[in-house]
Amino acid sequence: MYYGPPIEYDPPVFRPPSEGLSLLIQVTIGCSNNKCTYCDMYRSKTYRVRPQLDINKDLEACFKSGMKPDKIFLCDGDALGAPQEVLINTLDKINQLWPDTRRVGIYATAENILEKTETELKLLASKKLNIAYLGLESGDDKVLHMIVKGNTASEMKEASLKIKSCGFKLSTIAMLGVGGKKYSRQHVENTAKMLSATAPEFFSFLTTFSVPGTPYHKMVERGNIEPLTSKELLIEMHDILELASFDLNPIIFRANHVSNMHPLGGNLPRDKDVILKTLKDWISKTPEGVYPEAPPQM
Numbered sequence: 001m002y003y004g005p006p007i008e009y010d011p012p013v014f015r016p017p018s019e020g021l022s023l024l025i026q027v028t029i030g031c032s033n034n035k036c037t038y039c040d041m042y043r044s045k046t047y048r049v050r051p052q053l054d055i056n057k058d059l060e061a062c063f064k065s066g067m068k069p070d071k072i073f074l075c076d077g078d079a080l081g082a083p084q085e086v087l088i089n090t091l092d093k094i095n096q097l098w099p100d101t102r103r104v105g106i107y108a109t110a111e112n113i114l115e116k117t118e119t120e121l122k123l124l125a126s127k128k129l130n131i132a133y134l135g136l137e138s139g140d141d142k143v144l145h146m147i148v149k150g151n152t153a154s155e156m157k158e159a160s161l162k163i164k165s166c167g168f169k170l171s172t173i174a175m176l177g178v179g180g181k182k183y184s185r186q187h188v189e190n191t192a193k194m195l196s197a198t199a200p201e202f203f204s205f206l207t208t209f210s211v212p213g214t215p216y217h218k219m220v221e222r223g224n225i226e227p228l229t230s231k232e233l234l235i236e237m238h239d240i241l242e243l244a245s246f247d248l249n250p251i252i253f254r255a256n257h258v259s260n261m262h263p264l265g266g267n268l269p270r271d272k273d274v275i276l277k278t279l280k281d282w283i284s285k286t287p288e289g290v291y292p293e294a295p296p297q298m
């Protein structure tokens with residue numbers, strides 16, 4: 001029995017863990033970048049912007065079914081890259097149907113943010129689109145280049161500061177182990193620097209897994225990337241959080257994604273000492289040479 005929204009989604013559909021209770025509306029299909037070497041989320045899809053009529057039809061069907069969403073999340077992979085007109089029309093429709101909806105969220109790339117003007121971003125934020133999830137993955141240029149992320153560290157920083165200044169809350173995601181053993185130290189140092197400089201309101205870690213069928217997997221198979229052990233992944237998390245400063249604003253930190261070995265979270269800088277102590281404890285109890293098992297969903 002299907003109890004979800006009365007919408008025929010174009011699968012697969014992804015959303016951040018914190019949007020688990022949000023109504024998901026597909027504004028775009030797939031990802032306009034679709035090149036990141038480790039990512040297989042949208043490889044089955046050809047990127048396109050959905051016709052406004054279809055988006056509106058989904059919203060009206062949900063409205064007629066009696067749904068009163070507190071939060072809405074606009075899919076797919078980088079829906080902020082949709083034309084401004086589509087985003088505005090979608091938000092106007094949402095605000096017309098559900099004036100009490102609290103907020104609308106979206107995945108964004110640095111490219112999407114830099115392509116929009118400040119005026120455009122501010123207008124979107126004024127219409128309740130006010131949290132963006134940015135896959136930073138790493139603050140290190142070499143790693144970003146290796147994974148074909150499509151943006152440099154300085155573009156990531158500029159985009160992060162820009163979207164915050166335009167009234168969005170920023171939720172930044174970094175990937176543990178993404179640079180493999182070779183780039184682990186510079187990944188740690190530069191990701192910590194990026195976190196200190198951009199101070200997103202929310203920050204989370206995912207763990208990198210080599211997913212069959214991806215270029216990343218081929219690089220691992222050929223020995224070009226050496227994955228981190230469970231212990232090394234925990235050390236990366238510990239060291240990034242230890243090196244980062246949290247002076248600009250408090251950060252809600254979560255490492256509760258299904259890819260992570262242990263769920264962890266707290267408010268930074270308030271809980272920094274407790275989080276670092278917990279990580280040190282886990283590191284000391286994790287044997288050498290053991291690799292994490294990929295979760296079944298990946």
Ligand code: SF4
Binds near residue numbers: 034035036109
């Ligand atoms: S931008 Fe995000 S969704 Fe698109 S390919 Fe990269 S990781 Fe995947």
